[in-house]
Every structure is written in structure tokens, then in C-alpha cells.
Amino acid sequence: MNRTTNLLTLSALALFLAGCAHDPNPNLEKARAEYAELQANPQALSLAGVETREAQEMLNRANQAYDAGQKTVQVDHLAYQASRRVDVAKETILQKNAEEALKSAPAQRTQAQLDARNQQVDILLKHLQAKQTERGSVVTLGDVLFEIDRAQLTSAGMRNVQELGNYLLQNPDRQVMVEGFTDSTGTRDHNLRLSQARADSVRSALVAMGVDPRRITTHGFGQDYPVASNDTPDSRTLNRRVEVTIAHGQGPVAPRARL
Numbered sequence: 640m641n642r643t644t645n646l647l648t649l650s651a652l653a654l655f656l657a658g659c660a661h662d663p664n665p666n667l668e669k670a671r672a673e674y675a676e677l678q679a680n681p682q683a684l685s686l687a688g689v690e691t692r693e694a695q696e697m698l699n700r701a702n703q704a705y706d707a708g709q710k711t712v713q714v715d716h717l718a719y720q721a722s723r724r725v726d727v728a729k730e731t732i733l734q735k736n737a738e739e740a741l742k743s744a745p746a747q748r749t750q751a752q753l754d755a756r757n758q759q760v761d762i763l764l765k766h767l768q769a770k771q772t773e774r775g776s777v778v779t780l781g782d783v784l785f786e787i788d789r790a791q792l793t794s795a796g797m798r799n800v801q802e803l804g805n806y807l808l809q810n811p812d813r814q815v816m817v818e819g820f821t822d823s824t825g826t827r828d829h830n831l832r833l834s835q836a837r838a839d840s841v842r843s844a845l846v847a848m849g850v851d852p853r854r855i856t857t858h859g860f861g862q863d864y865p866v867a868s869n870d871t872p873d874s875r876t877l878n879r880r881v882e883v884t885i886a887h888g889q890g891p892v893a894p895r896a897r898l
Contacts, residue, residue: 656891664711667701667717667884673725674698683728686735688730697721767802774816774893778803780841782879790836792844798843803883804848809852815885816892818843819859822875827861835859856892864895 674694677683683691701717769778777881784796792800819834838857846852867874886892 647692654711654740664705664714664718666715667705667804668723670698670701670725672720673722677725677728680729680732682732682736687728687731690724690731694721694728696726721734755756767799769885772884774895775886778883778885780881780883784881785837785840785879788833790833790840792840799843799845801848804845804850807845807850807854808848811854812889813854814886814889814891815845815850815855816886817857818882818884819857820835820878820880820882821862822878823862823865823869824875831859833859834861841881841883844873858895860895 646769648794698721701721704717705714767778769776819838821830838859842855842857865878867877869875884892
């Protein structure tokens, strides 16, 4: 009888202890869930590898203490430490992402500036009928913008130069090449002087608007580099022009290829 009673008592005690050993620990369950969330983050190991491994090690200790049936207060303490290490890992990820964002901010600003600049170039292309070349964006000021055989800009010419100057003032890093051309009538020396004077006239107008003169280079080519034949009045009109080339980047405009 006593033996049977003892066996029943021991069995009941074993069942009680087994039940206690498997009672869930809320703090440990919380730490497990937090670590699982951290582990699911693809940046955990790449940005917070040390912190993530420390959280895993502490969670392993908490699990071992729980499985060994240690006191709840001990398991709670280890679970809390595991949760804190998970928090540290998450904070490390946030911090490193913020640092990377700061590093990439200049590049993003540069891209935004390039986008805005391209939009301005598009506006210039539309209003001044500029064309894109390897040397830059070319704005052509025709012969009608000057007095006959003179280098002084007409009022219409000044309006075109005004729009060009506004663009240059908004883009102070762009350098400019102003090139003058004539038709084949007259002497070569006269044509060279007239083409240079017209290029200088455009430069002076831009400088008067506030454009830094160091950004502007001028050159007179006379009757060289014609865009049409000189056989008819209309074709000669096309050859009498000033071309303003705006560099694509911050460097100077490349020189014109030799004939």
C-alpha cells in the first residue's frame, strides 16, 4: 500500500514538474519573436552582423536556461538581454542606413541639378532654336541681328542675347565660345575683322548683363566654315552669323576642327 502510494506520489510530482518545465515564458516568447523579425531583415548580417550574432547567442542562453528548468527570473533576465541586443542590432541598421543616405545625398543633388540643367537646355533649344553638337549646345544669331556690314546688335539681336544671358546667369559653371562668320564677299582681312567684331559685340552684351567675362571666349573666322554656298543672296545670308556654343559640362568648349 505504502509502495503504491509512493509511486502515485512520484508520478504526480513528475507530471507536475514536466508541466512546469513546458509552461511558456512570455518574455522568452517575446525575445524569440523579436529575433525572428531581425533575422528576416536582409540587412541584419550585412550592416549589423556582430550585433545580430550577439543577440542570437543571448537568445540561445535564454532557451538553454528555459529547457534546463532554471528559475523564471533567470530566464526572464536572459530573455531581456536578448531583446536588448536585438534592439541594438536594429538601431545599428538604422544608423548605417542614415549614414549611407548622407553619403549619397550629394550624388542625388548632382543628379537633380543635371536634370534641371537639361530642362533648361531644352527650353533654350525651343526658344533660340539651338542644336546639340559634340562641342555643346549651339545658338545661331543670324545676320539680321546686326546692322549691314556693322558689328552693332539690333534691338532684335539684343532680345536673343538677353535670353541667352539669362540662361548663362542661371548656370554659372557653363563656359561659352562665341564665333563670328561672314560670307565670301569683300576681302578676307575685312571679313575676319567684321566676324571678330560681331563675336566681341555679343560677348560685350553678355558681360553687360553680368556674365563673367572669363567664361566667354571669342573668335572670328571670316568666310571660313560656311553653312551654305555663297552663290545666292539667301545662302550668303545664312553664312553671315554668330554661333554661341555652350559647353555640355564645366570644361571649356572644344576648339573647332581645322578645315
